Amino acid sequence: MGRFTNKQKKELKQIGISLVLFVILMIAEHAGLFPDTTGGMIAELLLYLIPYFIVGHDVVRKCLIGIKNRQLFDESFLMTLATIGAFGCGEFGEAVAVMLFYQVGEFFQEYAVGKSRGSIAELMSMAPDFANREAEDGSVEIIDPDEIEVGDILVIKPGEKVPTDGIVIEGSGFVNTSALTGESLPRLVSVGEQVISGCINGETLLRIRAEKEFDDCTVSQILELVEEASSRKSVTENFITRFAHYYTPTVVVAAVILAFLPPLISGHFASEFGIWVLRACTFLVISCPCALVISVPLAFFGGIGAASSKGVLVKGSNYLETLADLDTVVSDKTGTLTEGKFKVAMVEAAEGYDTDQIIRYAAAAEAGSTHPIAAAIIEACENPIAQSKIKNVRNVAGKGITAKAGRDTITVGNKGFFDEEGIDITELTADVSGTNCYVAKNGKYIGTIIVADMPKDGSKEAIREMMNAGVKSVIMLTGDSEKVASSVASELGITEYRAELLPQDKVSVVEDLLDELRNRAGSGDKADKNRGRLAFVGDGINDAPVLSVADAGIAMGSLGSDAAIEAADVVIMDDDLGKIPAVMRIARKTLGISRQNIAFALFVKFGCLVLGALGIANMWIAVFADVGVAVICILNSMRMLNR
Amino acid sequence: MKKKFKLIDLDCANCAAKMEEAIKKIDGVNDASVSFMTQKMMIDADDAVFDKVVEEAVKRIAKVEPDCKVVL
Numbered sequence: 001m002g003r004f005t006n007k008q009k010k011e012l013k014q015i016g017i018s019l020v021l022f023v024i025l026m027i028a029e030h031a032g033l034f035p036d037t038t039g040g041m042i043a044e045l046l047l048y049l050i051p052y053f054i055v056g057h058d059v060v061r062k063c064l065i066g067i068k069n070r071q072l073f074d075e076s077f078l079m080t081l082a083t084i085g086a087f088g089c090g091e092f093g094e095a096v097a098v099m100l101f102y103q104v105g106e107f108f109q110e111y112a113v114g115k116s117r118g119s120i121a122e123l124m125s126m127a128p129d130f131a132n133r134e135a136e137d138g139s140v141e142i143i144d145p146d147e148i149e150v151g152d153i154l155v156i157k158p159g160e161k162v163p164t165d166g167i168v169i170e171g172s173g174f175v176n177t178s179a180l181t182g183e184s185l186p187r188l189v190s191v192g193e194q195v196i197s198g199c200i201n202g203e204t205l206l207r208i209r210a211e212k213e214f215d216d217c218t219v220s221q222i223l224e225l226v227e228e229a230s231s232r233k234s235v236t237e238n239f240i241t242r243f244a245h246y247y248t249p250t251v252v253v254a255a256v257i258l259a260f261l262p263p264l265i266s267g268h269f270a271s272e273f274g275i276w277v278l279r280a281c282t283f284l285v286i287s288c289p290c291a292l293v294i295s296v297p298l299a300f301f302g303g304i305g306a307a308s309s310k311g312v313l314v315k316g317s318n319y320l321e322t323l324a325d326l327d328t329v330v331s332d333k334t335g336t337l338t339e340g341k342f343k344v345a346m347v348e349a350a351e352g353y354d355t356d357q358i359i360r361y362a363a364a365a366e367a368g369s370t371h372p373i374a375a376a377i378i379e380a381c382e383n384p385i386a387q388s389k390i391k392n393v394r395n396v397a398g399k400g401i402t403a404k405a406g407r408d409t410i411t412v413g414n415k416g417f418f419d420e421e422g423i424d425i426t427e428l429t430a431d432v433s434g435t436n437c438y439v440a441k442n443g444k445y446i447g448t449i450i451v452a453d454m455p456k457d458g459s460k461e462a463i464r465e466m467m468n469a470g471v472k473s474v475i476m477l478t479g480d481s482e483k484v485a486s487s488v489a490s491e492l493g494i495t496e497y498r499a500e501l502l503p504q505d506k507v508s509v510v511e512d513l514l515d516e517l518r519n520r521a522g523s524g525d526k527a528d529k530n531r532g533r534l535a536f537v538g539d540g541i542n543d544a545p546v547l548s549v550a551d552a553g554i555a556m557g558s559l560g561s562d563a564a565i566e567a568a569d570v571v572i573m574d575d576d577l578g579k580i581p582a583v584m585r586i587a588r589k590t591l592g593i594s595r596q597n598i599a600f601a602l603f604v605k606f607g608c609l610v611l612g613a614l615g616i617a618n619m620w621i622a623v624f625a626d627v628g629v630a631v632i633c634i635l636n637s638m639r640m641l642n643r
Numbered sequence: 644m645k646k647k648f649k650l651i652d653l654d655c656a657n658c659a660a661k662m663e664e665a666i667k668k669i670d671g672v673n674d675a676s677v678s679f680m681t682q683k684m685m686i687d688a689d690d691a692v693f694d695k696v697v698e699e700a701v702k703r704i705a706k707v708e709p710d711c712k713v714v715l
Contacts, residue, residue, distance in 0.1 A: 007652075062709065069706040075655060110654065117680065227681050241660055293656040294679070301680045 011107055018055035022096050048092035056099040078284045085281035089274045094619045098285060105627020112634040116298060116641050127219055131163035145214040152210040156201045164197045164217040166208035173204030181574040182311030221565055225313050229304045232316025236594050240296050244289040251287035255280040258613060282612035285622035291601040295633035296594045302640025303590030312583045313571040322552040324587035326471050327532020330510055333478035335539040336556055337492060338453040342376035345434050349447040358447035362439045364390055364405040365412045376451045411440040433487035460492050462577035469584045477506050506546045510536055540564025590640060597633040604629050645687040649714040653682050658708045665703040671696050
């Protein structure tokens with residue numbers, strides 16, 4: 001019983017007692033213990049009122065307050081009216097049963113919703129509870145994360161949560177980012193590097209300098225986004241709200257007509273009025289739209305929660321709808337599909353040399369350079385020549401470099417540089433695209449290093465999965481040359497790309513693609529509503545305008561980047577493009593569940609309304625149509641929370 | 644000014660929608676939302692009348708659902 005709140009325990013007790021009394025009275029009634037006289041009737045009524053009030057006093061009370069506040073048509077009002085109607089018609093058992101099962105249903109609803117709130121709260125548990133602040137004299141005090149000020153020195157012990165974003169000033173070790181990114185591999189941080197709030201420190205002690213106040217840190221932002229996401233409603237949710245607005249009053253009016261019109265027409269008003277009032281009460285019981293009003297937002301809430309647990313923040317239910325319906329994915333190349341930094345892609349050595357030597361010589365010449373290509377070559381070199389042996393470095397900007405390593409003169413550069421130096425080049429045999437760096441030793445060509453921005457691991461699979469998930473085209477945008485673009489595109493299995501774009505061109509490309517989608521959907525006002533959806537994927541740093549033009553702007557690798565989190569609609573916390581197909585599947589499932597719920601609830605409700613009007617469905621069935629359907633829909637929605 | 648409030652015993656989703664509608668109609672409110680799932684209310688209103696708006700919002704909430712309490 002520990003799982004129930006006190007309120008729930010009280011409700012369970014009321015339901016239990018009332019159920020027992022109700023069963024006893026039903027048995028008594030069927031055994032004919034109540035005499036068929038007016039006195040017997042009154043005694044029976046009074047006895048039935050006991051379990052009725054035990055279980056339903058809250059409902060009746062709320063109904064009375066509602067009437068006082070002129071808030072008609074809420075659930076309590078409808079249930080009270082329906083049960084009073086049933087009492088009035090002498091159907092005491094039915095009246096109690098309706099109230100009883102209504103309360104049982106309410107109890108289940110509350111329990112289910114509470115449970116799903118709980119699993120969201122679990123997600124929220126990434127929020128830190130405290131921070132250890134170190135004072136200037138070295139003493140450490142425990143403070144509330146809210147009290148952290150920028151510049152504070154914070155001590156994070158092994159196993160504790162990082163309280164706010166900061167820079168490591170002492171210690172190094174692994175931190176677990178899984179609560180934020182869904183990534184199970186811990187991340188290594190060392191002095192000078194940024195740590196993000198919400199990560200869990202591994203086994204070493206870290207001292208960090210706070211860079212942000214708690215309210216601005218990553219965790220706070222994420223929690224706020226998840227909470228606010230549910231207020232950006234999807235089309236489906238808006239439909240339900242509008243529907244609920246009209247549904248209840250309509251059914252109530254229909255119930256009134258049903259109570260009076262048929263007996264008036266038939267001319268036997270006095271004898272038939274009771275039957276029709278009972279049927280009208282059945283209408284009232286069915287008239288509550290709760291099944292839909294709760295289960296649809298619950299499904300979306302669950303979908304957003306499920307996405308968050310995978311390290312994807314979806315900033316509104318409406319974006320889940322967009323993701324479920326993606327037609328076109330436009331992706332930036334550099335930093336999104338590719339690593340965003342140069343790497344040595346291939347080395348070709350001339351006769352008599354091996355590739356390690358080529359790299360070693362080139363790295364020696366480039367050792368002092370900060371150029372990205374130099375960095376790639378230096379990184380690839382496993383066994384560098386000692387710094388002290390390198391002399392006479394001559395750097396010709398944009399062309400190349402020469403240096404003396406020991407007794408040898410090394411030349412590294414592009415074709416133009418080699419022409420100037422008068423060194424002949426043997427052209428490559430392999431067909432690898434990238435930037436060619438030629439290497440010469442003592443004026444003689446010895447090999448070529450090809451440096452390129454390599455596609456990320458998993459990019460190819462992610463794109464294939466997106467296509468499998470229903471995306472019709474993936475289009476790559478890049479500012480790089482046609483040649484580089486075409487080689488990366490073919491490597492990743494992308495058929496369409498636009499190369500040599502200036503940053504501002506990207507917006508117009510996306511706008512053109514949106515127009516194309518509109519034209520394909522037909523003409524007129526509906527075209528915009530019915531067209532396929534477009535998502536733009538970028539690193540969120542320079543592409544804020546494009547992110548906002550697209551139906552869904554997806555920012556990648558944005559852990560800790562405020563600007564990206566601000567600009568995007570969907571934020572992927574780590575670098576994994578594979579999260580896009582994953583979140584598309586979550587979106588599909590969410591939409592699927594909410595559509596099932598809508599269809600199921602409407603079918604059962606309208607079915608029962610018709611059967612009720614014909615007198616085939618009694619109040620028992622009506623209660624099922626109300627709370628039974630609500631509980632089934634909620635359970636269905638809760639599937640979103642299963643991981 | 645924008646502020647969030649916690650709601651206790653907000654029991655029905657339909658009521659949350661009604662409250663939201665009622666609060667949005669208060670003079671000086673730019674935006675408002677009542678979330679059934681997170682049990683939270685957000686009010687965005689002009690600074691000058693903010694306290695009055697909150698007071699009125701609490702009243703309107705009590706009208707829709709008498710048992711629901713706002714944590715101020």
